[in-house]
Amino acid sequence: xxxxxxxxxxxxxxxxxxxxxxxxxxxxxxxxxxxxxxxxxxxxxxxxxxxxxxxxxxxxxxxxxxxxxxxxxxxxxxxxxxxxxxxxxxxxxxxxxxxxxxxxxxxxxxxxxxxxxxxxxxxxxxxxxxxxxxxxxxxxxxxxxxxxxxxxxxxxxxxxxxxxxxxxxxxxxxxxxxxxxxxxxxxxxxxxxxxxxxxxxxxxxxxxxxxxxxxxxxxxxxxxxxxxxxxxxxxxxxxxxxxxxxxxxxxxxxxxxxxxxxxxxxxxxxxxxxxxxxxxxxxxxxxxxxxxxxxxxxxxxxxxxxxxxxxxxxxxxxxxxxxxxxxxxxxxxxxxxxxxxxxxxxxxxxxxxxxxxxxxxxxxxxxxxxxxxxxxxxxxxxxxxxxxxxxxxxxxxxxxxxxxxxxxxxxxxxxxxxxxxxxxxxxxxxxxxxxxxxxxxxxxxxxxxxxxxxxxxxxxxxxxxxxxxxxxxxxxxxxxxxxxxxxxxxxxxxxxxxxxxxxxxxxxxxxxxxxxxxxxxxxxxxxxxxxxxxxxxxxxxxxxxxxxxxxxxxxxxxxxxxxxxxxxxxxxxxxxxxxxxxxxxxxxxxxxxxxxxxxxxxxxxxxxxxxxxxxxxxxxxxxxxxxxxxxxxxxxxxxxxxxxxxxxxxxxxxxxxxxxxxxxx
Ligand code: WT7
Numbered sequence: 001x002x003x004x005x006x007x008x009x010x011x012x013x014x015x016x017x018x019x020x021x022x023x024x025x026x027x028x029x030x031x032x033x034x035x036x037x038x039x040x041x042x043x044x045x046x047x048x049x050x051x052x053x054x055x056x057x058x059x060x061x062x063x064x065x066x067x068x069x070x071x072x073x074x075x076x077x078x079x080x081x082x083x084x085x086x087x088x089x090x091x092x093x094x095x096x097x098x099x100x101x102x103x104x105x106x107x108x109x110x111x112x113x114x115x116x117x118x119x120x121x122x123x124x125x126x127x128x129x130x131x132x133x134x135x136x137x138x139x140x141x142x143x144x145x146x147x148x149x150x151x152x153x154x155x156x157x158x159x160x161x162x163x164x165x166x167x168x169x170x171x172x173x174x175x176x177x178x179x180x181x182x183x184x185x186x187x188x189x190x191x192x193x194x195x196x197x198x199x200x201x202x203x204x205x206x207x208x209x210x211x212x213x214x215x216x217x218x219x220x221x222x223x224x225x226x227x228x229x230x231x232x233x234x235x236x237x238x239x240x241x242x243x244x245x246x247x248x249x250x251x252x253x254x255x256x257x258x259x260x261x262x263x264x265x266x267x268x269x270x271x272x273x274x275x276x277x278x279x280x281x282x283x284x285x286x287x288x289x290x291x292x293x294x295x296x297x298x299x300x301x302x303x304x305x306x307x308x309x310x311x312x313x314x315x316x317x318x319x320x321x322x323x324x325x326x327x328x329x330x331x332x333x334x335x336x337x338x339x340x341x342x343x344x345x346x347x348x349x350x351x352x353x354x355x356x357x358x359x360x361x362x363x364x365x366x367x368x369x370x371x372x373x374x375x376x377x378x379x380x381x382x383x384x385x386x387x388x389x390x391x392x393x394x395x396x397x398x399x400x401x402x403x404x405x406x407x408x409x410x411x412x413x414x415x416x417x418x419x420x421x422x423x424x425x426x427x428x429x430x431x432x433x434x435x436x437x438x439x440x441x442x443x444x445x446x447x448x449x450x451x452x453x454x455x456x457x458x459x460x461x462x463x464x465x466x467x468x469x470x471x472x473x474x475x476x477x478x479x480x481x482x483x484x485x486x487x488x489x490x491x492x493x494x495x496x497x498x499x500x501x502x503x504x505x506x507x508x509x510x511x512x513x514x515x516x517x518x519x520x521x522x523x524x525x526x527x528x529x530x531x532x533x534x535x536x537x538x539x540x541x542x543x544x545x546x547x548x549x550x551x552x553x554x555x556x557x558x559x560x561x562x563x564x565x566x567x568x569x570x571x572x573x574x575x576x577x578x579x580x581x582x583x584x585x586x587x588x589x590x591x592x593x594x595x596x597x598x599x600x601x602x603x604x605x606x607x608x609x610x611x612x613x614x615x616x617x618x619x620x621x622x623x624x625x626x627x628x629x630x631x632x633x634x635x636x637x638x639x640x641x642x643x644x645x646x647x648x649x650x651x652x653x654x655x656x657x658x659x660x661x662x663x664x665x
Contacts, residue, residue, distance in 0.1 A: 015441055016418070019417070028438060034452065049293070064081035079289035103119060103336045130157050134167060152228065154245065159270075165261050169270045172184050173319065178594070182215040185215070187273065191223050195209055195227055200342075205231035284427050292328060295328040313337070368398050368565060397533025398565040401445060419435075428484075471512035472511075508524055542556050544600075623648065
């Protein structure tokens with residue numbers, strides 16, 4: 001972790017008190033209430049979670065035991081013996097209440113005039129119809145269904161329809177290239193894939209179905225493909241395998257009702273893959289009872305979500321944020337959730353503010369990379385719009401640097417709104433460390449404190465826990481309902497989160513705690529890189545590079561990037577007979593993009609004659625990381641363990657050349 005980062009954070013001494021306006025009616029009104037809740041969760045953890053689960057969800061049958069958890073095993077079981085259904089909680093129970101005709105989902109298409117709104121009643125009808133269709137396709141409880149869909153309402157409907165019949169959805173981000181899509185479908189063993197002909201980007205359709213066609217030969221588990229017509233583009237429909245979503249649903253003569261399957265609290269609700277430390281993605285499993293309780297609980301407290309709010313989470317449903325805070329959290333609370341198909345800058349960089357004004361959004365939850373890129377566009381794009389409906393701003397995915405924090409606060413929050421910088425992970429299911437908007441004293445750049453019930457801590461490398469101030473490994477010491485219950489087909493991987501520090505969940509992040517108990521996230525301690533808030537594995541990118549015929553060896557490290565936070569820097573040693581060239585550099589970029597996706601495309605590729613290695617032949621990434629971060633030759637630390645320390649000078653000089661746009665050599 002970079003010492004400079006710690007130093008700059010240490011100098012951050014601005015702080016903001018919670019706003020007075022809105023405090024009286026807030027869910028958590030004061031620091032005192034927050035403290036009392038923490039105390040309650042500490043002294044009677046089971047009652048704390050039981051009370052939340054009861055208050056927030058409808059259970060067909062109450063649980064026999066609140067938790068049966070043990071980090072040493074590891075064993076994660078919540079609400080044992082309880083029965084419920086996630087779709088029932090997100091839809092059915094609202095249509096027998098005053099919310100029946102309330103907007104559940106407002107969809108803003110990529111084009112301004114394309115808007116669709118679903119009331120809870122309308123959502124119910126569509127979810128039932130799709131559930132009936134899935135049933136007709138013989139999809140059963142426990143079967144996996146891959147959702148490779150753009151940000152269109154059909155995606156939310158498909159998720160809830162799966163939940164309704166007990167099928168396990170596994171969403172695949174449409175930005176992944178063939179390799180990423182294939183490994184996820186393959187790992188999950190999906191019987192059905194739901195996709196669309198294309199996804200709209202910048203006014204143009206970009207094909208999805210034809211990508212899928214290329215890889216399905218390698219995914220033997222897939223029996224059927226349902227295709228949503230999004231963009232009226234030409235697609236190949238394979239007879240006996242591919243079915244138009246519209247045809248299937250139009251044809252459906254069944255009732256508008258389709259029963260919910262009563263699920264065990266521990267039955268999986270979905271699998272979502274995150275980048276693993278090896279080439280293979282990690283299929284994080286989330287349960288029905290624990291996950292849904294935690295998504296609803298955190299959405300309600302962190303965003304102070306009320307029935308009258310219009311709430312907008314800008315994340316794609318291909319990521320965990322879209323699962324917990326676009327779909328399951330807000331809908332289980334009966335809220336109005338906005339879904340946006342487009343990007344912040346098309347056709348102009350005012351898209352977000354236009355949407356806020358148009359739907360009078362009250363709560364906006366977005367990512368630092370978006371904030372930084374909009375900040376660069378200048379304030380004329382924000383000043384033009386009425387943003388006065390906003391009352392809470394949120395951020396997630398990577399550190400929100402103080403400069404971006406100030407911009408968000410000043411120009412979007414008009415100097416008044418609280419910003420909840422929320423730290424969590426795919427594995428945690430929901431927000432773990434975050435301010436509560438009306439109760440927390442906020443420091444820009446800090447994620448402030450653990451939510452009530454979350455026992456966080458900092459461990460040094462040797463397992464002692466007295467390094468909170470200097471920084472160390474961020475761990476969680478007590479189970480919480482949102483925690484994943486396993487890793488699909490990979491129990492060893494699941495164990496790896498718990499075996500480094502006995503009794504603790506290892507987050508993989510570094511953090512420090514200041515004198516006031518505020519947490520400052522310092523970035524990943526493992527080999528993950530966080531590009532624009534998305535976790536990528538360096539070894540996955542390395543294996544793709546090495547698979548290219550010209551490449552002998554490769555090492556991938558993060559480099560700082562003004563907008564993306566971190567970007568990818570690749571050192572490549574080519575095979576003997578291969579020349580270093582711009583053409584090859586381009587080819588390698590395209591290669592990585594085609595194998596994993598645009599997110600993984602290296603920002604810079606530097607050719608090297610040899611990678612720095614220890615005598616035992618291990619690549620010393622620590623040094624390569626420092627060079628890519630702009631450290632000079634003198635500050636690279638101990639280089640005496642290298643087999644050929646002299647290679648460093650060359651690597652460093654070539655780094656400098658590339659930086660000013662000259663090729664190496
Ligand atoms: C990693 C998790 C949680 C949904 C989005 C990403 C980083 C997340 C913050 C934050 C600093 C953050 C961490 C974490 N991260 N939120 N507020 N401040 N860093 O989910 O792909 O599972 O990645 O994102 O490094 O471990 P993910």
